Amino acid sequence: MDPENMQLITRMLEQDSELREKIKDQVTEFDKKTRTMSGLLNKIHSTPSAELPPLLDSVRPILESCGETTAAIAALVPPNQFWRWKEMWSNSLRSAVFAATLMEYLQKGTLMTLGQVSDVLGIKPEWSDRFVLTVEDYLHGLITLVNELSRLAVNSVTLGNFEEPLRISVFVKDLFAGFAMLNLKNDTLRRRYDSLKYDIKKIEEVVYDVSLRKLAPSVRDKKDAS
Structure with missing residues:
Protein backbone atom coordinates (compact mmCIF):
# COMPACT_ATOMS: atom_id res chain seq x y z
CA MET A 1 0.00 0.00 0.00
CA ASP A 2 1.13 3.53 -0.77
CA PRO A 3 3.01 4.98 2.29
CA GLU A 4 1.24 8.33 1.92
CA ASN A 5 -2.12 6.60 1.91
CA MET A 6 -1.11 4.67 5.02
CA GLN A 7 -0.13 7.88 6.77
CA LEU A 8 -3.47 9.45 5.84
CA ILE A 9 -5.38 6.45 7.20
CA THR A 10 -3.30 6.52 10.38
CA ARG A 11 -4.07 10.22 10.93
CA MET A 12 -7.78 9.62 10.34
CA LEU A 13 -7.82 6.77 12.85
CA GLU A 14 -6.01 8.90 15.42
CA GLN A 15 -8.44 11.77 14.90
CA ASP A 16 -11.40 9.43 15.31
CA SER A 17 -9.90 8.02 18.49
CA GLU A 18 -9.28 11.50 19.92
CA LEU A 19 -12.82 12.59 19.06
CA ARG A 20 -14.29 9.47 20.62
CA GLU A 21 -12.44 10.15 23.86
CA LYS A 22 -13.61 13.75 23.95
CA ILE A 23 -17.23 12.72 23.38
CA LYS A 24 -16.84 9.95 25.97
CA ASP A 25 -15.70 12.49 28.57
CA GLN A 26 -18.85 14.57 28.03
CA VAL A 27 -21.09 11.50 28.04
CA THR A 28 -19.51 10.45 31.35
CA GLU A 29 -20.49 13.87 32.73
CA PHE A 30 -23.99 13.39 31.32
CA ASP A 31 -24.18 9.98 33.04
CA LYS A 32 -23.20 11.50 36.37
CA LYS A 33 -26.02 14.02 36.12
CA THR A 34 -28.66 11.48 35.12
CA ARG A 35 -27.58 9.08 37.88
CA THR A 36 -27.79 11.88 40.43
CA MET A 37 -31.28 12.82 39.23
CA SER A 38 -32.44 9.21 39.29
CA GLY A 39 -31.09 8.77 42.81
CA LEU A 40 -32.89 11.86 44.06
CA LEU A 41 -36.13 11.04 42.25
CA ASN A 42 -36.10 7.57 43.76
CA LYS A 43 -36.93 9.28 47.06
CA ILE A 44 -40.47 9.97 45.78
CA HIS A 45 -41.35 6.45 46.87
CA SER A 46 -40.75 7.33 50.51
CA THR A 47 -41.71 11.02 50.47
CA PRO A 48 -45.23 12.24 51.33
CA SER A 49 -46.82 14.25 48.52
CA ALA A 50 -46.76 17.44 50.61
CA GLU A 51 -42.97 17.19 50.81
CA LEU A 52 -42.38 16.58 47.09
CA PRO A 53 -41.87 20.24 46.01
CA PRO A 54 -38.54 20.67 47.90
CA LEU A 55 -37.35 17.33 46.50
CA LEU A 56 -38.18 18.37 42.94
CA ASP A 57 -36.53 21.75 43.54
CA SER A 58 -33.31 19.91 44.37
CA VAL A 59 -33.43 18.02 41.07
CA ARG A 60 -34.33 20.96 38.81
CA PRO A 61 -30.88 22.66 38.74
CA ILE A 62 -29.28 19.37 37.70
CA LEU A 63 -31.83 18.89 34.93
CA GLU A 64 -31.25 22.44 33.70
CA SER A 65 -27.48 21.91 33.72
CA CYS A 66 -27.90 19.04 31.25
CA GLY A 67 -28.17 21.73 28.57
CA GLU A 68 -24.49 22.54 29.12
CA THR A 69 -23.55 18.93 28.48
CA THR A 70 -25.72 18.50 25.40
CA ALA A 71 -24.19 21.70 24.00
CA ALA A 72 -20.68 20.40 24.68
CA ILE A 73 -21.44 17.13 22.87
CA ALA A 74 -23.06 18.93 19.94
CA ALA A 75 -19.98 21.13 19.59
CA LEU A 76 -17.75 18.06 19.29
CA VAL A 77 -19.75 16.08 16.74
CA PRO A 78 -18.79 16.96 13.13
CA PRO A 79 -21.58 18.06 10.77
CA ASN A 80 -23.75 15.26 9.37
CA GLN A 81 -22.29 12.63 11.73
CA PHE A 82 -25.13 12.32 14.26
CA TRP A 83 -25.96 8.71 13.42
CA ARG A 84 -22.31 7.70 13.60
CA TRP A 85 -21.95 8.74 17.24
CA LYS A 86 -25.45 8.75 18.76
CA GLU A 87 -25.17 5.35 20.45
CA MET A 88 -22.55 6.82 22.77
CA TRP A 89 -25.11 9.02 24.53
CA SER A 90 -28.47 7.33 23.85
CA ASN A 91 -28.73 5.72 27.31
CA SER A 92 -27.89 8.99 29.05
CA LEU A 93 -30.40 10.87 26.93
CA ARG A 94 -33.16 8.34 27.67
CA SER A 95 -32.48 8.70 31.40
CA ALA A 96 -32.70 12.48 31.08
CA VAL A 97 -36.04 12.13 29.24
CA PHE A 98 -37.29 9.94 32.08
CA ALA A 99 -36.23 12.47 34.73
CA ALA A 100 -37.80 15.39 32.87
CA THR A 101 -41.11 13.64 32.20
CA LEU A 102 -41.37 12.26 35.74
CA MET A 103 -40.89 15.73 37.20
CA GLU A 104 -43.52 17.11 34.82
CA TYR A 105 -46.00 14.45 35.91
CA LEU A 106 -45.33 15.02 39.61
CA GLN A 107 -45.70 18.78 39.25
CA LYS A 108 -48.57 19.09 36.78
CA GLY A 109 -49.91 15.60 36.06
CA THR A 110 -49.25 16.12 32.35
CA LEU A 111 -47.04 14.55 29.69
CA MET A 112 -44.17 16.48 28.14
CA THR A 113 -43.98 16.39 24.36
CA LEU A 114 -40.80 15.49 22.52
CA GLY A 115 -40.30 19.15 21.67
CA GLN A 116 -40.75 20.24 25.29
CA VAL A 117 -38.21 17.69 26.52
CA SER A 118 -35.76 18.86 23.85
CA ASP A 119 -36.19 22.44 25.08
CA VAL A 120 -35.64 21.46 28.71
CA LEU A 121 -32.45 19.63 27.77
CA GLY A 122 -31.25 22.63 25.79
CA ILE A 123 -31.22 20.81 22.44
CA LYS A 124 -31.21 23.33 19.59
CA PRO A 125 -32.94 22.82 16.21
CA GLU A 126 -29.74 23.83 14.43
CA TRP A 127 -28.01 20.76 15.83
CA SER A 128 -30.19 18.45 13.71
CA ASP A 129 -27.20 16.86 11.96
CA ARG A 130 -25.13 16.52 15.17
CA PHE A 131 -27.29 16.05 18.27
CA VAL A 132 -31.05 15.57 18.49
CA LEU A 133 -33.59 13.81 20.68
Whole structure:
Protein backbone atom coordinates (compact mmCIF):
# COMPACT_ATOMS: atom_id res chain seq x y z
CA MET A 1 0.00 0.00 0.00
CA ASP A 2 1.13 3.53 -0.77
CA PRO A 3 3.01 4.98 2.29
CA GLU A 4 1.24 8.33 1.92
CA ASN A 5 -2.12 6.60 1.91
CA MET A 6 -1.11 4.67 5.02
CA GLN A 7 -0.13 7.88 6.77
CA LEU A 8 -3.47 9.45 5.84
CA ILE A 9 -5.38 6.45 7.20
CA THR A 10 -3.30 6.52 10.38
CA ARG A 11 -4.07 10.22 10.93
CA MET A 12 -7.78 9.62 10.34
CA LEU A 13 -7.82 6.77 12.85
CA GLU A 14 -6.01 8.90 15.42
CA GLN A 15 -8.44 11.77 14.90
CA ASP A 16 -11.40 9.43 15.31
CA SER A 17 -9.90 8.02 18.49
CA GLU A 18 -9.28 11.50 19.92
CA LEU A 19 -12.82 12.59 19.06
CA ARG A 20 -14.29 9.47 20.62
CA GLU A 21 -12.44 10.15 23.86
CA LYS A 22 -13.61 13.75 23.95
CA ILE A 23 -17.23 12.72 23.38
CA LYS A 24 -16.84 9.95 25.97
CA ASP A 25 -15.70 12.49 28.57
CA GLN A 26 -18.85 14.57 28.03
CA VAL A 27 -21.09 11.50 28.04
CA THR A 28 -19.51 10.45 31.35
CA GLU A 29 -20.49 13.87 32.73
CA PHE A 30 -23.99 13.39 31.32
CA ASP A 31 -24.18 9.98 33.04
CA LYS A 32 -23.20 11.50 36.37
CA LYS A 33 -26.02 14.02 36.12
CA THR A 34 -28.66 11.48 35.12
CA ARG A 35 -27.58 9.08 37.88
CA THR A 36 -27.79 11.88 40.43
CA MET A 37 -31.28 12.82 39.23
CA SER A 38 -32.44 9.21 39.29
CA GLY A 39 -31.09 8.77 42.81
CA LEU A 40 -32.89 11.86 44.06
CA LEU A 41 -36.13 11.04 42.25
CA ASN A 42 -36.10 7.57 43.76
CA LYS A 43 -36.93 9.28 47.06
CA ILE A 44 -40.47 9.97 45.78
CA HIS A 45 -41.35 6.45 46.87
CA SER A 46 -40.75 7.33 50.51
CA THR A 47 -41.71 11.02 50.47
CA PRO A 48 -45.23 12.24 51.33
CA SER A 49 -46.82 14.25 48.52
CA ALA A 50 -46.76 17.44 50.61
CA GLU A 51 -42.97 17.19 50.81
CA LEU A 52 -42.38 16.58 47.09
CA PRO A 53 -41.87 20.24 46.01
CA PRO A 54 -38.54 20.67 47.90
CA LEU A 55 -37.35 17.33 46.50
CA LEU A 56 -38.18 18.37 42.94
CA ASP A 57 -36.53 21.75 43.54
CA SER A 58 -33.31 19.91 44.37
CA VAL A 59 -33.43 18.02 41.07
CA ARG A 60 -34.33 20.96 38.81
CA PRO A 61 -30.88 22.66 38.74
CA ILE A 62 -29.28 19.37 37.70
CA LEU A 63 -31.83 18.89 34.93
CA GLU A 64 -31.25 22.44 33.70
CA SER A 65 -27.48 21.91 33.72
CA CYS A 66 -27.90 19.04 31.25
CA GLY A 67 -28.17 21.73 28.57
CA GLU A 68 -24.49 22.54 29.12
CA THR A 69 -23.55 18.93 28.48
CA THR A 70 -25.72 18.50 25.40
CA ALA A 71 -24.19 21.70 24.00
CA ALA A 72 -20.68 20.40 24.68
CA ILE A 73 -21.44 17.13 22.87
CA ALA A 74 -23.06 18.93 19.94
CA ALA A 75 -19.98 21.13 19.59
CA LEU A 76 -17.75 18.06 19.29
CA VAL A 77 -19.75 16.08 16.74
CA PRO A 78 -18.79 16.96 13.13
CA PRO A 79 -21.58 18.06 10.77
CA ASN A 80 -23.75 15.26 9.37
CA GLN A 81 -22.29 12.63 11.73
CA PHE A 82 -25.13 12.32 14.26
CA TRP A 83 -25.96 8.71 13.42
CA ARG A 84 -22.31 7.70 13.60
CA TRP A 85 -21.95 8.74 17.24
CA LYS A 86 -25.45 8.75 18.76
CA GLU A 87 -25.17 5.35 20.45
CA MET A 88 -22.55 6.82 22.77
CA TRP A 89 -25.11 9.02 24.53
CA SER A 90 -28.47 7.33 23.85
CA ASN A 91 -28.73 5.72 27.31
CA SER A 92 -27.89 8.99 29.05
CA LEU A 93 -30.40 10.87 26.93
CA ARG A 94 -33.16 8.34 27.67
CA SER A 95 -32.48 8.70 31.40
CA ALA A 96 -32.70 12.48 31.08
CA VAL A 97 -36.04 12.13 29.24
CA PHE A 98 -37.29 9.94 32.08
CA ALA A 99 -36.23 12.47 34.73
CA ALA A 100 -37.80 15.39 32.87
CA THR A 101 -41.11 13.64 32.20
CA LEU A 102 -41.37 12.26 35.74
CA MET A 103 -40.89 15.73 37.20
CA GLU A 104 -43.52 17.11 34.82
CA TYR A 105 -46.00 14.45 35.91
CA LEU A 106 -45.33 15.02 39.61
CA GLN A 107 -45.70 18.78 39.25
CA LYS A 108 -48.57 19.09 36.78
CA GLY A 109 -49.91 15.60 36.06
CA THR A 110 -49.25 16.12 32.35
CA LEU A 111 -47.04 14.55 29.69
CA MET A 112 -44.17 16.48 28.14
CA THR A 113 -43.98 16.39 24.36
CA LEU A 114 -40.80 15.49 22.52
CA GLY A 115 -40.30 19.15 21.67
CA GLN A 116 -40.75 20.24 25.29
CA VAL A 117 -38.21 17.69 26.52
CA SER A 118 -35.76 18.86 23.85
CA ASP A 119 -36.19 22.44 25.08
CA VAL A 120 -35.64 21.46 28.71
CA LEU A 121 -32.45 19.63 27.77
CA GLY A 122 -31.25 22.63 25.79
CA ILE A 123 -31.22 20.81 22.44
CA LYS A 124 -31.21 23.33 19.59
CA PRO A 125 -32.94 22.82 16.21
CA GLU A 126 -29.74 23.83 14.43
CA TRP A 127 -28.01 20.76 15.83
CA SER A 128 -30.19 18.45 13.71
CA ASP A 129 -27.20 16.86 11.96
CA ARG A 130 -25.13 16.52 15.17
CA PHE A 131 -27.29 16.05 18.27
CA VAL A 132 -31.05 15.57 18.49
CA LEU A 133 -33.59 13.81 20.68
CA THR A 134 -34.90 11.02 18.44
CA VAL A 135 -38.44 9.65 18.67
CA GLU A 136 -37.00 6.30 19.73
CA ASP A 137 -35.04 7.74 22.65
CA TYR A 138 -38.07 9.81 23.71
CA LEU A 139 -40.31 6.71 23.72
CA HIS A 140 -37.76 4.69 25.69
CA GLY A 141 -37.79 7.45 28.30
CA LEU A 142 -41.60 7.34 28.48
CA ILE A 143 -41.59 3.58 29.00
CA THR A 144 -39.20 4.03 31.92
CA LEU A 145 -41.60 6.67 33.24
CA VAL A 146 -44.46 4.16 33.25
CA ASN A 147 -42.23 1.59 34.98
CA GLU A 148 -41.55 4.11 37.74
CA LEU A 149 -45.19 5.18 38.07
CA SER A 150 -46.27 1.59 38.58
CA ARG A 151 -43.92 1.49 41.59
CA LEU A 152 -45.26 4.82 42.81
CA ALA A 153 -48.85 3.55 42.63
CA VAL A 154 -47.96 0.88 45.17
CA ASN A 155 -45.76 3.02 47.40
CA SER A 156 -48.13 5.99 47.50
CA VAL A 157 -50.71 3.75 49.19
CA THR A 158 -48.12 2.82 51.80
CA LEU A 159 -47.65 6.55 52.43
CA GLY A 160 -51.41 7.05 52.83
CA ASN A 161 -51.97 8.79 49.49
CA PHE A 162 -54.88 6.73 48.20
CA GLU A 163 -55.85 8.99 45.31
CA GLU A 164 -52.47 8.90 43.59
CA PRO A 165 -52.97 5.38 42.11
CA LEU A 166 -56.18 6.61 40.46
CA ARG A 167 -54.39 9.56 38.90
CA ILE A 168 -51.55 7.34 37.77
CA SER A 169 -54.00 4.86 36.26
CA VAL A 170 -55.71 7.50 34.12
CA PHE A 171 -52.38 8.97 33.01
CA VAL A 172 -50.76 5.63 32.15
CA LYS A 173 -53.78 4.26 30.29
CA ASP A 174 -53.92 7.40 28.17
CA LEU A 175 -50.19 7.07 27.44
CA PHE A 176 -50.57 3.37 26.61
CA ALA A 177 -53.40 4.19 24.20
CA GLY A 178 -51.03 6.55 22.41
CA PHE A 179 -48.38 3.85 22.14
CA ALA A 180 -50.99 1.45 20.74
CA MET A 181 -51.49 3.75 17.75
CA LEU A 182 -47.81 3.55 16.80
CA ASN A 183 -46.40 1.01 14.39
CA LEU A 184 -43.34 -0.01 16.40
CA LYS A 185 -40.85 -1.93 14.29
CA ASN A 186 -37.80 -1.55 16.52
CA ASP A 187 -37.44 -4.89 18.33
CA THR A 188 -36.10 -3.48 21.61
CA LEU A 189 -38.71 -0.74 21.73
CA ARG A 190 -41.47 -3.20 20.83
CA ARG A 191 -40.48 -5.58 23.64
CA ARG A 192 -40.38 -2.76 26.17
CA TYR A 193 -43.78 -1.54 24.97
CA ASP A 194 -45.25 -5.04 25.41
CA SER A 195 -43.96 -5.07 29.00
CA LEU A 196 -46.13 -2.04 29.80
CA LYS A 197 -49.11 -4.40 30.06
CA TYR A 198 -47.63 -5.77 33.29
CA ASP A 199 -47.19 -2.28 34.71
CA ILE A 200 -50.80 -1.43 33.86
CA LYS A 201 -51.97 -4.67 35.47
CA LYS A 202 -50.05 -3.81 38.65
CA ILE A 203 -51.58 -0.33 38.74
CA GLU A 204 -55.09 -1.70 38.13
CA GLU A 205 -54.69 -4.12 41.03
CA VAL A 206 -53.77 -1.25 43.34
CA VAL A 207 -56.69 0.87 42.10
CA TYR A 208 -59.09 -2.06 42.54
CA ASP A 209 -57.91 -2.67 46.10
CA VAL A 210 -58.14 1.03 47.02
CA SER A 211 -61.61 1.34 45.47
CA LEU A 212 -62.85 -1.88 47.04
CA ARG A 213 -61.83 -0.65 50.46
CA LYS A 214 -63.38 2.77 49.69
CA LEU A 215 -60.12 4.48 50.58
CA ALA A 216 -60.49 6.94 47.70
CA PRO A 217 -63.30 8.01 45.37
CA SER A 218 -63.46 6.07 42.14
CA VAL A 219 -62.58 7.74 38.86
CA ARG A 220 -66.28 7.68 37.92
CA ASP A 221 -67.26 9.34 41.21
CA LYS A 222 -64.70 12.09 40.60
CA LYS A 223 -66.03 12.71 37.09
CA ASP A 224 -69.61 12.86 38.38
CA ALA A 225 -68.59 15.32 41.08
CA SER A 226 -66.99 17.58 38.51
